[in-house]
Amino acid sequence: MRVLGIETSCDETGVAIYDSQKGLLGHKLYSQVALHAEYGGVVPELASRDHVQRVIPLIEDLLLQSHVDKKEIDGIAYTAGPGLVGALMVGAAIAQSIGFAWKVPTVAVHHMEGHLLAPMLEQNPPDFPFIALLVSGGHTQLVKVGALGDYTILGESLDDAAGEAFDKTAKLLGLGYPGGAALAALAEQGQKGRFHFPRPMVDRPGLDFSFSGLKTHAVNTVNQILAKRQILDDQTRADIACAFQDAIIETLVIKCRRALRLTHGNRLVVAGGVGANLHLRTKLTDMAAKENASVFFPRHEFCTDNGAMIAYAGCQHLLRGEKGDWAIKVCPRWSFIKSSPPPL
Ligand code: KG4
Ligand code: ZN
16 A cells, blocks of 8 residues: 655644555655744744645645655555644645545644654664653653554653753754754753753653743843843753753653663653664663663654654555545644544
């Protein structure tokens, strides 16, 4: 089965073709980062309009470059939520229209299910069951994955997501939006030990997270420096970035270890934009080795939003005979990971 995947939940237009026999045949991404940069965050209306302009040409390019004729597409998968309502509507409308015209079934995919299945696109995919750490701009969750569609949330952030905390702290340090990767790069120049940030909620039982305090701690650190009439020079900014990153990563590592131990699991999957962080990848790999567990990451470009993960997830659902009706509906606050269709 060959499935076209369409991802438009936020500020990236992603399309891909996944073949259940041959694997990923091609993928294309258009990032709107430059469009939103001057506003310091995603402007939803601009995001929707840009998706409208990009998605059809991207699909045409993808078919051409993958040497796939539209008649060879057996199904269409699209992100139905969670995300920005207008942006999601673009993907849903296009997917349903193309599916109807091409006479192939369509399926709604949960964006976070796409993320957690992204490592399945790699050479050595994990077997079920596994524990997934989902760390993106909108979510921080530990999920027990028994099988496709069998997802239990073990813990999640009670306030800011890890990526959101990275972005807010990056903004404070004068870095662009989204600032996670820029903060990680700045942290490389930082000296360890000059500042110390707390490890939130690690001394409490359970697997929930709270990251908003880290952002407040960063604000207070900057304010204390300025109150002493000291300059927030490049080295100081790097030292703060380093302390912040260490705190967030150590917290994530502690909770992942706890999740593996509590569930007697030996496979950990890491997905979502923050999963691109090299320091996090190293620390999780070290921890997993000590726990006799294996850790699985998607390739760098499939950590952040992309069409490949949606094509893969949609293909699995279509193979099980699941498909949607022709209604163009989305679920911006689709809070729990379930198989399609989204609860409305
Ligand atoms: O999964 P994603 O592309 O979009 C959402 O579904 O949210 O994740 C984007 C998030 C942003 O907050 C971004 O700053 C963060 O992932 N991010 C990183 C890195 N690369 C992207 N955070 C830390 N280190 C990175 N290298
Ligand atoms: Zn995402």
